[in-house]
Amino acid sequence: MAIETFPKGYGARKRRSQKTAFGIFRGLSLFIVLVLFAILGFIIYRGAGVIDWTFLTEAPSDGMTSGGIFPAIIGTLLLMAGSAIVAFPVGIMSGIYMNEYASKSGWAVKFIRLMTNNLSGVPSIVFGLFGMALFVKYLGFGDSILAGSLTLGLLSLPLVIRTTEEALKDIPAGIREGSLALGASKLQTIWKVVLPMGMPRIITGLILSLGRVSGETAPILFTCAAYFFPQLPSSIFDQCMALPYHLYVISTSGTDIEAQQPIAYGTALVLIIIVLVINLLAGVLRKYFENRLKLK
Amino acid sequence: MRRIFEKAVKWLLTASGFVTSIVILLIIGFLFTEGAGLFKEKVIEEGYVLALNRENNVKELTAAQIKAIFDEDVTNWKEFGGPDMRIEPFRLEDADKLFTEEELGGQYENAGSLIASLIEAHPGMVAFVPESMIPKGANLNFIEDRSISPKEVFAGSEWFPTATPAPLFGMWPLLAGTLWVSLFAILFALPFGISIAVYMSEVASERVRGFLKPVIELLNGIPSVVYGFFGLIVIVPLLQQVFGLPVGESGLAGSIVLAIMALPTIVTVAEDAMRSCPRSLREASLALGATQWQTVYRVVIPSSMSGIASGVVLGIGRAVGETMAVLMVTGNAAAVPSSILEPLRTIPATIAAELGEAPAGGAHYQSLFLLGVILFFITFFINLCVEYISSRNKAKNS
DSSP states (O other), X not given: OOOOSSOTTOOHHHHHHHHHHHHHHHHHHHHHHHHHHHHHHHHHHHHTTTOOHHHHHSOEETTTTEEOOHHHHHHHHHHHHHHHHHHHHHHHHHHXXXXXXXXXXXXXXHHHHHHHHHHHHSOHHHHHHHHIIIIIIISOOOSXXXXXXXXXXXXXXXXXXXXXXXXXXXXXXXXXXXXXXXXXXXHHHIIIIIHHHHHHHHHHHHHHHHHHHHHOOHHHHTTTBOSOOOSOOOSTTSOBOOHHHHHHHHHXXXXXXXXHHHXXXXXXXXXXXXXXXXXXXXXXXXXXXXXXXXXX | OHHHHHHHHHHHHHHHHTHHHHHHHHHHHHHHHHXXXXXXXXXXXXXXXXXXXXXXXXXXXXXXXXHHHHTTSOOBGGGGTSOSOXXXXXXXXXXXXXXXXXXXXXXXXXXXXXXXXXXXXXXXXXXXXXXXXXXXXXXXXXXXXXXXXXXXXXXXXXXXXXXXXXXXXXXXHHHHXXXXXXXXXXXXXXXXXXXXXXXXXXXXXXXXXXXXXXHHHHHHHSOHHHHHHHIIIIIHHHHHHHHTXXXXXXXXXXXXXXXXXXXXXXXXXXXXXXXXXXXXXXXXXXXXXXXXXXXXXXXXXXXXXXXXXXXXXXXXXXXXXXXXXXXXXXXXXXXXXXSTTSOBOOHHHHHHHHTTTSOTTSHHHHHHHHHHHHHHHHHHHHHHHHHHHHHXXXXXXX
């Protein structure tokens, strides 16, 4: 049913002021959309010509003025996987505890939520400092994939906890009660009923957290990232190159700007593609699961 | 058996619930122990002394005064309460100019006594030399070294962590730079953020909203280095042309990039708040004959004010802590900015740029951890504000 925006009694002044206000809102929103497309378009336009098979599969050469970015891609993927191993189990368990075990009004929930929120607000460079002090120096891992993954894992922990919690919160209490009434224990209920139902949304959240990890530079500056490490890492105690750090290095402290700028565009484009793919994947999954739930 | 298993799992889950709290404590612990070490460090570089002539009765100098002497900004001892004499700074490198290689000896074994006699001959001389070099019983005065004081660090207006003989750790320019850039970023982001939030929650159709939401998410997802790269390639040259600046890397470039980056936070939180404004409130307003805009302006925005405020505060938090993009576009000049068009330097950018070169455990290294502590507490405070705003709102609603 369509409602008339302006029933008859409204004066011209009111109409005008609403039109102007909403026009401004629309204009500013449109402007931001244009900004996003300008950034994406610019990088895609300049970077598209650079990316080809050799760029993606070769190591940098000639003092990083030619060659590809293969080690950086692998390094970023390793760091994403490493941070997932660190953050996912702990984060999901923590989310389950928050929603299923802890009493909603107790001090524990309030305290943990406060701390989790605070942790998610901690700047990434502080994570870098912390990772360096704890993992690199104190525990003696050195600049390594291990130290980098642990740092990035801790960074993405709040996001994982929050998505798990939100996913489980929306599951109606009746479903849990039904399972418990059938004689299942609490753990069985969580494992067989609650988690499978919440899984779609948890997975979406996990994918988005991977996206965040893929672009982080500051936390790996001092824990893992190597300026130039053309061979692939052979153990988790090796350093590795990473896409965001590579982009930073190449675009700020380049020796030969003419030759390196295309590489920078290419690297930026690969990063953007990773982010786009991850966002798209999360969006598609969300849609898919929503539809499936609706059908049920 | 099963009971025990259930119990064990419960404890495991409880333990993982507290992981974030433990991480926060560890962050505070590690940053603090490293950062607080700065106040145990001496003003003058370790292993070195500042030697004076016997006639010179100056006993104490601050790091800033030492720097002024060796930069030859101050040329008379009178300014530091000493005798009316010209200051003659002397560094170890100067020995090569004053003495021949033979005089000094192959291993510099004679340098100490030569320098000592040089100081004795020049009443106004101050020499920066290794302590071990000065011969025992030399007839010299020394500047008394003391620990770096918190006042010099927090209120000091010069950041020269690699200066010799006495590095300067005045953090005020960095703090000012951080606040300056963040303030402007929020000023830029605020009108956009609120407009988009209102547009998405009140004006736009479901379809337009379905298009805008992923756009905002994508803006949030673009890595900060990519923003920095874009800023460096596009925004910096643009500003340089528009304002006719000598260098385009400026606080303004940083604030523009930060504004784009803080925008998604503001929009998401503010939009959430507006959408959760009860339908009955809107309906009541509309039923009284208010237009949609009047309803938004007089009912929806005031009632979701706390959510909007949370969004803005969170946006500030994001801007304050942002590292890479700012590092790439602000030009990193460690001076108290007098205009947003000048290069400036923020706390996170300083840490990122300098930690790699600072020798571990030294004063410079510790000062960077202290910066981390400051940064941590700024964001901690910001989060507590958000927490307070939203808890007050909950209390009001219930």
